[in-house]
Amino acid sequence: MLKKILFLHILLAFSLVVYAQSPAAFKVSPERPESGKPLTITYDASQTPLSGKKQVNAVVYQYINYKWRAADLKLNGVPNLWKATLNVPEDCGFLGFKFTSGDQIDNNRDQGYFVMLADPKRKGLIAPGGYAGWGMARSPKYGMDIPNYIKFDGISDSATYHWLNQEISFNQPSKSILAYPYASALRATYKDSATPRLQRVMAYLKRPDASELDLFNGRRIAQYLLNDKNTADSIEKVWLQRFPNGSLARLAAYKNIAQSRDIATILAASEKFLKDFPEYQSSPEIDAQNRVNYGMVYQNIIVFSAVQHPDGNEVARYVDSLSFENLPNVYYKLIQIPYDKGNLNRLKEYSDLLVKRFEYFKIHQPESMAYLSPLEWQKEYTRLFVINVSRVYAGLLNKAGLYAKALQVTQEAQKILKYKQASINNEQAIALKKLGKNAELEKLLIKSMFENQSSTEMTAMLKSLYVKRKKSATGFEAYLESLKNPADLQKNHEKLKARMIKKEMPTWSMKDMKGNTVTLASLKGKTIVMDFWATWCVPCKASFPGMKLAVEKYKNDPSVVFLFIDTEEYKAGFRDEVDRYIKDNQYPFQVLFDNQTEGAKTNDEVFSRVAKTFNISGIPQKLIIDRNGFLRFISIGYGGSATALADEISSLIELTKSAD
Template sequence: MKKILFVLISGCLVLATGSAIAQQKQDTLRKQYDALLKGNEQQQNLLVNKMYALLKSKAEKDWITAATYFFQLKKNSVSDSIQKAAAIQFPKGVVARNNAVQVVYDEKDPVKKEQLYKEWLKKFPPVKGDKDVIAYDYAANAVGMAYAEADNVPKALEYAEKIQSPFWKGQGWSGTASMFMKKGHYAEAQPLILKAIDDAWAFKTTRKDEEGAKFAATGYPGYLRMYVKSLYETQQYDSALVYIQRVVEAEGGKPSPATLETLAKIQLTKGDYQNAFTGLSEVAAKGMLTPSSKTMLSEAYTKIRGTQGFEQYIDSLKGGLDAAVRKELAGQMINEKAADFTLTDLEGKKVTLSELKGKTVVLDFWATWCGPCKASFPAMAKAQGLYKNDPDVVFLFVHTWERGEPNPTAAAGKFVHDNKYPFTVLMDLKDPATGINKVVDSYGVKGIPTKFVIDKNGNIRFRFTGFSGGDDAAVAEVKGMVELSRQ
């Protein structure tokens, strides 16, 4: 949480400058710095000199600016040193405040957490008119979430109402509501979710020109889905159908497989087997069935067509999936040189990408803490299985961005071993000097899972991030990318 606050605060400082002239000057400087950051080595060296010059300033905001740009220049150790020095130089400042709040986040007991929060608030009181209130919202929300997890609904609601940043209220309310639902308090969650829905809708429409409107509006479909779930769990099925139509509208009239699955769940509960069957068949045709949606489709199929032929029906729906996926992928091909690397696998053997020239390589960046990464692995295992007898196709699973693991290699090895995945796992460990995972950084990865398909000449032909949730679709995508890359 500390680093998240650091980034947000450094961005908010521009908004907090005193006058319009100061604001304009600050914006101009930021544009200059950003241009140098994106420039060549000489320009980046000039940026380094400018950042060191900022450290002569008596204003903490200049020190934070320097730390931010050193971080973006991948000089993490310099950035960390500046932040440590800033905490000493400005003991009542932003960096010191963010360091001090960490004890609030680390405490698990809600009563102790609240006490630590109040002590922190007393030491670092918010300044009236300061736009940097998000730090206080995060801290208050952390206390509220701890109470929600402890089943203390009144205290959780008390802290949910402390959020001040207009663009973050919906996020805070929905977070508390999500914890209520996790604890089975669906009725208590519903008013909070409705507030979040109304808030996000306002930012999509009447308040769309306000600061942070785009961020606030992005939660709208998710809040609707939460509300549908709460209505379903409280057996308000007709109301759930009304709100799921709003989800469909938010998705542009083209419901996602997850929405169709939720809709089918409601329809099956109401005995509407035909519509559930139709919707889930559409999901199956896109290769997006999950174990739960397949079970629901089986139930609907049995009611409509009887007990025979279900698997054959599923296969018939998927008949055109490979061709459809390849047609779509053909327009997404790229041609970029893949960065070479040498990494060590779980057994200590070194693997060098350039030595695999002549083969098609599927590169999958993942981590043990990454839920979508792990969710994609059954599909990746199936995709790898398609080529188990083909020596010209290689799958490499690069573990990176480890978090809090004293022995990342052992943790990665245990995970694949426990799940019996036949993967070649390579370890992209942090550079001790910079704190950077060099290989994932060299590929410009911003989020995981991210996968690359590299052709026999060492060129990246496909890059895709995330996991949509359907094993059949994911297998078809990997297969399509491999085959197109081999042409």
């Protein structure tokens, strides 16, 4: 009788696997594949999105020890008929397949291509992980599916419960691993009538030889699924008794780090935390649920130590402990924020250490990214490196005179960015100019201008090359405009036009740098550009070269006024700092100082009223006001290209001028 039941379970499992995919597109041999043995797949692309492709390959998702691990699989054959043999790992219970050709994929229309594996050691049974893989792969809300593989709402809770129940019934060691998703599916399926079974689950999780993870899951079930505080507290008490220096003590110590705002205190607490609770002794699963992030602890030490002890070696000491997930944030805080005003030699030293850590992960794929195949990981690594590191890294290399290396970094970045980021284009232009590669430089400048992703420095380079060829600057502005993509310009113009509004502007009165009073009423009849900024605002100041281009374009137009409103300053002596900054950078700007109301810590009286009136927040904010005092456009932030910003402001001005 037992054999008959087991046979029915296997028959049901395999029939469901076959039903879930298109038999015409995907076949496996043998028909009843086993874990640890070769498996041949045949893929007929004729009726799929990859029909007719010259080369098709696959990504294989292997469910090993209840976690997904992706591998690349090269297919052989001819268009529309592809084959490959996969050596299935011994501890794998379930497989998913995704077929690819370039950026195109076939995942069976979000139903997935799946294979459940038989257990060669236990004839007649499914391999460990087989049932759970089949359930979890199609249950995204439980958080144990294959990330970014299929997109749908998922199977029912009762179906998820069925497959997890099968897994636990036939593979007892999985009980601890799957306890919480099993209990969640049980509760969702049977509602209040699930209570007796949930209590039996908790009894198992509280057994004398229970692990920390068992007790943790038992408390979660009591707390979140049964809403039973008394039971949750009793489990926590047992947990503390059995593991006095375990995860609960770790959580308390971690929370203690954030109790202070004093850098020295945070540093001391972070160092003590690592000494008392070494990361290698922690439980990643419990830490993740408790939001204990060792990366944040290392970040505290690295970043704050660099501020407190600039001659110390804490960065070098801890950099190799950083996870890949924390590296971008550390690079931003340690390198990118102080980039424009920090010690460049020290910043480059730190940058080199962090880049070396990045490059380690290029070869050693992080465990957290195991759901990506090695080829997918290489693409994702490159993308993340470019987004988070390349621009500042290339800038530091240029400043250090390492132009060939800077050029290499920017050339790699262009494979991702395609000349659509002005800051990378600028660093590449500097490297090419310093290396005397004028032909390549001109090509870059022209490509960048076509994408409207150029800096004022690049515009000057292009002008120099133009004058050298033409022996005169005559016609340069027209030449510059001719390089831009007219389709993009028109498209952007139409997008801006759709954003036009008409709202009455609050009245205001502020003083300029010479102490003269300027009011909104005094400027009636003019188109006004108000740019709210502050000395501490990096994107505000980054936008100024582009704003300078716009100011210079309208310098002979008396109907257009640019006002740069310094606001939200909190340091003493900010007026002198503003004066120095404007003069040092030779910005032809009319600066007004926002008013400081009595008792306020910052000078934000006008900006606060404007922000409240128009439901905006944060700077930079650029407001375009028509000749009758109505607000017509709000431009938020800065996209990174001086030429694109100048064109945007110019379009907004012209649209405002022509508005009714």
